[in-house]
Amino acid sequence: MNAVRVIGGEVRVVDARSPQAGAGEAIIRRVRAGIGDAEIAVGCGGGGGGRASEYTLGREFVGMVEEVNPRAGREDQRRWTGKRVAGSGIVVCGVCERCRSGLALHCAQRSVLGAGRDGCFAERFSLPVVNLVEVPKGIEDDAAALIAMVAAAVHATRVVKVDGKQVVTVLGDSPSGLVIGQIAAARNQSVRLLGMRAERFTLCEKWGIKHRHADEAGRRQDQDIVIDAVGEAWSLRLAGQLVRPRGAVVVCAEPAGDGAREGAAELVRVARGQELTLHGAAGENFPEAIGLVESGAVDVRSLIGSRMKLGEAASGIRAAGADGVLKVILAA
Numbered sequence: 251m252n253a254v255r256v257i258g259g260e261v262r263v264v265d266a267r268s269p270q271a272g273a274g275e276a277i278i279r280r281v282r283a284g285i286g287d288a289e290i291a292v293g294c295g296g297g298g299g300g301r302a303s304e305y306t307l308g309r310e311f312v313g314m315v316e317e318v319n320p321r322a323g324r325e326d327q328r329r330w331t332g333k334r335v336a337g338s339g340i341v342v343c344g345v346c347e348r349c350r351s352g353l354a355l356h357c358a359q360r361s362v363l364g365a366g367r368d369g370c371f372a373e374r375f376s377l378p379v380v381n382l383v384e385v386p387k388g389i390e391d392d393a394a395a396l397i398a399m400v401a402a403a404v405h406a407t408r409v410v411k412v413d414g415k416q417v418v419t420v421l422g423d424s425p426s427g428l429v430i431g432q433i434a435a436a437r438n439q440s441v442r443l444l445g446m447r448a449e450r451f452t453l454c455e456k457w458g459i460k461h462r463h464a465d466e467a468g469r470r471q472d473q474d475i476v477i478d479a480v481g482e483a484w485s486l487r488l489a490g491q492l493v494r495p496r497g498a499v500v501v502c503a504e505p506a507g508d509g510a511r512e513g514a515a516e517l518v519r520v521a522r523g524q525e526l527t528l529h530g531a532a533g534e535n536f537p538e539a540i541g542l543v544e545s546g547a548v549d550v551r552s553l554i555g556s557r558m559k560l561g562e563a564a565s566g567i568r569a570a571g572a573d574g575v576l577k578v579i580l581a582a
């Protein structure tokens with residue numbers, strides 16, 4: 251089967267072996283997949299450090315469950331076989347102390363789909379059934395492929411309280427940033443989004459989100475909360491220039507790109523002097539995400555920039571990383 255693999259740091263479409271379902275796992279036939287920030291970071295020369303040397307990319311998907319390992323039990327086989335699913339790419343052991351104490355997201359044995367563990371940019375891939383969620387009929391395939399992105403965005407807006415009187419800035423006009431902006435703005439009218447691409451502000455206008463070009467934002471250190479959905483040198487630095495003393499910064503994009511290290515050091519320096527609270531956000535909330543996509547409260551359809559075939563993934567990743575292209579969906 252075709253798979254989009256990272257081999258020696260390069261993204262290549264190769265003929266790979268079909269996966270086997272391990273204990274508790276399902277084999278899923280990919281229907282659609284979304285190219286996300288993680289694939290762009292790897293495909294455009296950043297990120298991916300410290301991972302396995304060779305693995306299949308891809309974390310956002312909608313697919314059909316083809317089979318479930320019999321050792322998962324009859325009930326799970328009946329429950330999942332033939333179902334249309336999305337799911338969490340965070341695979342945990344379920345038995346370690348962190349898993350048992352409610353910190354499964356931070357399981358010491360965890361692996362991540364498309365980031366070391368073979369991902370969904372293949373005809374078939376495996377995932378534990380406990381990671382799956384059934385997609386309601388009302389959500390079409392393209393939108394369903396983006397539920398994982400919305401689930402991460404929901405979590406990023408839940409690690410701090412944004413639904414009060416806080417003054418909130420969301421940094422970033424990537425598809426993830428635009429979803430975080432939609433979710434936060436629905437809860438708090440003071441939310442504004444700062445981006446670098448003026449053409450994406452028409453989407454903010456459509457959704458009623460305040461917006462401004464990042465270069466035009468006043469650096470007055472008056473924001474209660476800054477959510478950084480970019481993770482580059484400029485956004486990490488800008489977060490420290492925007493947030494008020496004792497305010498909070500949420501870092502929800504993996505720092506990547508030239509100078510990210512210096513940007514992070516600058517943010518930590520400001521955090522020390524201004525007594526900021528830094529929050530990481532790496533989790534997901536699928537139940538809420540499905541509700542938001544199904545009801546239309548989060549508009550993901552407007553975020554789809556183009557559709558490509560799996561075999562075109564390498565150029566799709568480059569296109570998604572280029573300015574002006576929104577979400578790229580990989581179809582058959």
Ligand SMILES: [Zn+2]
Binds near residue numbers: 360
């Ligand atoms: Zn564990």
